Amino acid sequence: QVQLVESGGGLAQAGDSLTLSCVASGSIFGRYIMGWYRQAPGNRRELVATVTDMGSTTYADSVKGRFTVSRDVAKPEVKLQMNSLKAEDTAVYYCHVHRVVPSAGDLWGQGTQVTVSS
Numbered sequence: 001q002v003q004l005v006e007s008g009g010g011l012a013q014a015g016d017s018l019t020l021s022c023v024a025s026g027s028i029f030g031r032y033i034m035g036w037y038r039q040a041p042g043n044r045r046e047l048v049a050t051v052t053d054m055g056s057t058t059y060a061d062s063v064k065g066r067f068t069v070s071r072d073v074a075k076p077e078v079k080l081q082m083n084s085l086k087a088e089d090t091a092v093y094y095c096h097v098h099r100v101v102p103s104a105g106d107l108w109g110q111g112t113q114v115t116v117s118s
Helices: none
Strands: 004-007 010-013 018-024 029-040 046-051 057-059 067-072 077-083 093-101 112-117
Touching: 004 057, 004 093, 010 029, 018 029, 018 093, 018 112, 029 077, 046 067, 046 077, 057 067
Parallel strands: 010 112
Antiparallel strands: 004 018, 018 077, 029 046, 029 093, 046 057, 067 077, 093 112
8 A cells, every 4th residue: 555655844933934745655556636635623624735647736725826736746746835834824734645547545644734833
């Protein structure tokens, strides 16, 4: 079973930048979408950003213009560059893989904490 390993979380002040990385422990075959979700205390998990194998990206409205998702299809690896951080970005961030072809179960990382102080 392929595992997703995240790194790069931590403490930051409002206005700072952080970069999250997620690397798969093995190969993921076929076509798949990689991305990031987050979950703040008391809230449900929400989509932050995704990137397809063709490089198409989607972002939550709350992070547009501040966050950038990128992907290295050779590894596979996905990164999330987070700029101009806000206190409301505080959450556990989860790496996610949605396998499209062949259709298979989604993969989730263990989560990495991002805490932004105002």
